[in-house]
Amino acid sequence: MAKxxxxxxxxxxxxxxxKVSDALAKGWELYGSPAYAHDPVAGVMRCAQAVTKVTDAPYDPDKRLGQQ
Structure with missing residues (x-):
């Protein structure tokens, strides 16, 4: 089992x-609050949201996290 x-x-x-909705639909859970920051180079706001998922399979660093 891995988190x-x-x-x-x-x-x-x-x-x-x-992107966040897709992760939630695949069993990921929100972890903490979203974060926002201004990217002065691109002139846009950027978002970040942490998500976690408990899985029966062991963690595999060679696989993309979205595929685990």
Whole structure:
């Protein structure tokens, strides 16, 4: 059994919301509050949301976290 952690990040737009919603639909759970920061180079706001997931399979560092 393993507990996995991911930090989802992207520009503050609907694509970020879809990314988080997709993770939730695949069994990931929100961990903490979202964070926002201004990216002065790109001139946009960026979002971050941590998610965790408990899985019966052992952690495999060679697999992308979204595939575990």
């Amino acid at each position: 996995l952690y991911r930090l989802l990040t992207a520009e503050d737009d609907s694509a970020f919301c879809h």
